[in-house]
Amino acid sequence: MLKTAVCDLFGIKHPVIQGGMAHLGTAELVSAVSNAGGLGIIGTGFYEPDWVRDQIRRTREQTNNPFGINIQLRSPHIEPVTRIILEEKVAIVTTGAGDPAKYMPEFKQAGMKVIPVVASVSAAKHMQELGADAVVAEGMESAGHIGETTTMALVPQVVNSVQIPVIAAGGIADGRGLVAALALGARGVQIGTRFACSEESVAHPSYKEKVLEAHDHSTVITGRTTRLPLRSLKNSLTEQFLALEEGGATPEELNLFGQGRMYLGLIEGDIDDGSLLAGQIAGLIKEIKPVKVIIEEIIAEAEAIIADLRKQTGG
Numbered sequence: 327m328l329k330t331a332v333c334d335l336f337g338i339k340h341p342v343i344q345g346g347m348a349h350l351g352t353a354e355l356v357s358a359v360s361n362a363g364g365l366g367i368i369g370t371g372f373y374e375p376d377w378v379r380d381q382i383r384r385t386r387e388q389t390n391n392p393f394g395i396n397i398q399l400r401s402p403h404i405e406p407v408t409r410i411i412l413e414e415k416v417a418i419v420t421t422g423a424g425d426p427a428k429y430m431p432e433f434k435q436a437g438m439k440v441i442p443v444v445a446s447v448s449a450a451k452h453m454q455e456l457g458a459d460a461v462v463a464e465g466m467e468s469a470g471h472i473g474e475t476t477t478m479a480l481v482p483q484v485v486n487s488v489q490i491p492v493i494a495a496g497g498i499a500d501g502r503g504l505v506a507a508l509a510l511g512a513r514g515v516q517i518g519t520r521f522a523c524s525e526e527s528v529a530h531p532s533y534k535e536k537v538l539e540a541h542d543h544s545t546v547i548t549g550r551t552t553r554l555p556l557r558s559l560k561n562s563l564t565e566q567f568l569a570l571e572e573g574g575a576t577p578e579e580l581n582l583f584g585q586g587r588m589y590l591g592l593i594e595g596d597i598d599d600g601s602l603l604a605g606q607i608a609g610l611i612k613e614i615k616p617v618k619v620i621i622e623e624i625i626a627e628a629e630a631i632i633a634d635l636r637k638q639t640g641g
Contacts, residue, residue, distance in 0.1 A: 328629055331491045332514030335439065335460060336418060337392045339363030340625050342504070343462075343493060345518030346396020346420050347470075347603075348372070349592045350529050353381050357388035358526040358617035367420055368395040371588075375406040382414045392417060394441075399424025412436055420462065423471060430456045441493070443516075445473025450484045450492075458490060462516050465496030469519050469605040472496075472547070472557050478510070485511030499607040501627025505635075508628075517624075519605040522592075524617045530595030533602055536561075540608035549584070552577040559602035563587060 332341045342364035344355065351369025359366035366389070368381050378395075385393055395416045397407060400423045408429050411419060419433060422443045426433075433440050434457050442453040443462040450461045463484040465477025473480070477496040485492045494507035495516035507515045521527060523534050536559055548567040549556045558564060570580060584601065591600020615623075 341514030353384035360391040394418030460491040467497030532595035
């Protein structure tokens with residue numbers, strides 16, 4: 327059985343972690359991933375504290391396996407949300423969109439495992455110094471807010487720079503991606519877009535269908551001028567956003583224009599004017615499947631590839 331240090335760290339069967347996707351990382355998906363042997367992650371996004379507490383308790387009702395929670399450090403509710411996470415004694419927290427230094431001492435004192443998402447070697451080193459238990463090295467192929475380095479280039483550099491386990495993210499949706507990540511030195515993978523198109527995902531059917539129709543050039547990056555570049559599927563919204571950027575709109579104007587668009591696209595299913603977050607790997611996804619099947623297929627394919635490589639190399 328394919329087992330790595332990440333499995334031991336989190337107490338899970340498979341080295342597969344679900345990305346903490348805002349709007350989509352709900353109890354339904356989180357519990358399904360954890361029940362299938364991976365690590366489900368609640369995505370708090372900008373949600374209010376009561377919603378976060380409800381999701382934690384609903385997840386506990388649906389799984390007895392380990393799960394975690396992702397906090398967006400730019401959230402206007404970050405302070406009360408961190409209070410709730412501590413009160414509810416969530417064992418694992420991933421962080422994004424900022425520096426978790428302010429919260430790290432309390433998290434560590436509470437015995438929580440903290441796994442920041444990073445997009446650079448310098449950030450990974452800083453997180454290790456803060457006491458992070460692992461880092462997610464996320465390449466620019468991923469959905470949502472991205473860095474500037476590809477997964478293939480970023481992961482081995484991060485692996486070489488820290489002593490804690492590294493989890494690869496960005497452009498991974500099957501067993502081939504898992505094996506590639508392991509070859510680069512990662513000890514597990516974080517997967518988002520593939521799980522967004524699972525049966526258990528609360529994403530709108532129209533969004534899922536749009537992902538299934540995607541090809542290798544279906545995504546685009548917007549918001550470069552805001553210093554918060556975002557990858558999503560091309561649609562009317564991205565065309566308008568890029569036109570505003572080219573026209574010299576200020577970051578404030580662009581942020582105002584983009585408010586509420588993720589919920590509109592992912593949950594309400596407005597495929598024209600909503601933000602349809604998806605990674606470049608979307609072109610590989612052609613079928614909606616149960617989470618359990620997705621994870622089983624990823625692991626089976628990875629194990630078969632590793633076995634075949636051993637045969638080819640006489641191992």
